[in-house]
Amino acid sequence: MQTVLEAFGWAGSLLVVASLMQARVLRFRWMNLSGAVIATVYNGIIGVWPFAFMNFAITIIDIYWLWRLYRERHDAAVYRVLAVDADNAFLRHVFDVHGPDIATHAPTFDVDADAGTAAGGTRHTFLVVRGDEAVGVVAVTDEGDGLGRVDLDWVKERFRDFTPGEFVYRESGALADAGFSTLEVVPREGEDEGYLRRVGFTMAADRWVRPVDA
Numbered sequence: 001m002q003t004v005l006e007a008f009g010w011a012g013s014l015l016v017v018a019s020l021m022q023a024r025v026l027r028f029r030w031m032n033l034s035g036a037v038i039a040t041v042y043n044g045i046i047g048v049w050p051f052a053f054m055n056f057a058i059t060i061i062d063i064y065w066l067w068r069l070y071r072e073r074h075d076a077a078v079y080r081v082l083a084v085d086a087d088n089a090f091l092r093h094v095f096d097v098h099g100p101d102i103a104t105h106a107p108t109f110d111v112d113a114d115a116g117t118a119a120g121g122t123r124h125t126f127l128v129v130r131g132d133e134a135v136g137v138v139a140v141t142d143e144g145d146g147l148g149r150v151d152l153d154w155v156k157e158r159f160r161d162f163t164p165g166e167f168v169y170r171e172s173g174a175l176a177d178a179g180f181s182t183l184e185v186v187p188r189e190g191e192d193e194g195y196l197r198r199v200g201f202t203m204a205a206d207r208w209v210r211p212v213d214a
Helices: 002-019 025-046 049-072 089-105 166-170 193-198
Strands: 079-084 123-130 133-144 147-155 182-185 202-204 207-211
Touching: 002 025, 025 049, 079 166, 089 123, 089 133, 089 147, 123 147, 123 166
Parallel strands: 147 182
Antiparallel strands: 079 123, 123 133, 133 147, 182 207, 202 207
């Protein structure tokens, strides 16, 4: 019984340590919460009350942040969409810093397309921001007659559980302001089909399409 109890305590400690290595916010909070709950119970059983209280406090903090994160997940008041041109200095900085990750998720995307062109190029780029932090980029190429091809829908790893790209499609009006009436996504290997369905795309012939909300 003592061995089982010690293994239970070690499991809690390992979960807390492992949580600190997670880049994704939700994954960190859930792992940290699980470890803290186990540690609270373990320390309570063996009567180490200072550590039981500390881990109980961590449990309450994690529950609060999980409640807040899930509440804000689809909140248009928390995430905003900014239309920027291809030469925008901050956009270029985001591309420079996150270039390898962007290339992994969209290997055919050319970050330099439309850079250096006059206003009114063929690509429209939208930054998704949370406060003063850029959390994602959606780039849409103008195919003419109101049709836009989504070439990039990327989000930082920290926010990858939150799908902030949905605000470009559903909430911001930025796409309608740019003159788009229909969007399409050309399927590629590794495409997150569940995400595309959640933000309103349906498969038509050989590609995903959705109307743009006015």
